[in-house]
Amino acid sequence: MKIYTRGGDGGNTQIYTHKATRVDKDDIILECYGTLDELNAQVGMLCSLLSQQKQEALEPLLSTNRAIQRALFQIGFGISDSSQIDAGQTVALENHIDHLQAMLPAQTHFILPGGCVMACHAHICRTVCRRCERVMVALSKQHDVDSKAIAYINRLSDYWFVQARYLNHLHDVADVPV
Template sequence: MGNRLSKIYTRTGDDGSTGLGDGSRTGKDSARVNAYGTVDEANSCIGLVLASELSDDIRSLLTAIQHQLFDLGGELCIPGHAAIFDADIERLEAHMDALNETLPPLKEFILPGGGEAAARCHIARTVVRRAEREAVALARVEAVRPEAVRYLNRLSDLLFVLARVLARASGHGEVLWNHERRKA
């Protein structure tokens, strides 16, 4: 692969449009651009988690997820393209099950926090949730493969479990919502 991006600015988007992966153009505020743009934002948030102190296995998992999110962004940018498959979703579920086995049952809601890596993971989780909402909104007006939406749904769940693991590993522990605070 040569220098595909030798010139970063093209001026073609100065009119408020952008090129899709199939060569067509659409508005920068279109549902499709919102969907893949939010996937890109989620990927950047995972990069922020990766800037934290992490174990090698978690670092490897998140790096693999970043590659898959780039693939997913491509799928959403190229109408009709397929890049995320059931096996990708099943891998997320397997990682989530393995991580969740080490955690105590959840009896209370958790507030975002629990140390720097966990807090960053919570931010990534919420941005992935938004990417899922954007993909669902796109699916209401254009074709979106259900695997894309399911992948984002599972990824946000995995990031929640991972935030719990990171909070415990940091020594900060999970921040539980105190629903009794108003009764005092």
């Protein structure tokens, strides 16, 4: 199978919702797919960074981030056909957030993104995730977007914020206040 088809050379492409549809490449649904894909790639980079460390404390983060990658793929599929995201996945993220936060000192001020390389990349995932949420909300004004998917993406950015703080904490890097 060839990777290229030449079908999009004129600035439009075919997507598969309930039926095959041609759309311009600047259509908001493609913006949403692309942002989900970008986010998934950033999470893949974070997983690579986590796996290079060979620290037992990072294994649960790696496992959770891999599950998140699968969920992001499900969300993209859900936008084109039918959602496979359920509310339990958002609850699971909340549980991960609570677990990580319980190991951190209380946050008493706004902090700057940064710290160790893994934490910096978690912050990149967070910011791309926020953009993805904005695009999904805009898309929801034109197409059906499962509200559970939007809730999941909203919680996901919170997860990466806490993950970044946790990664810095593990590496004895203090939060930098604004």
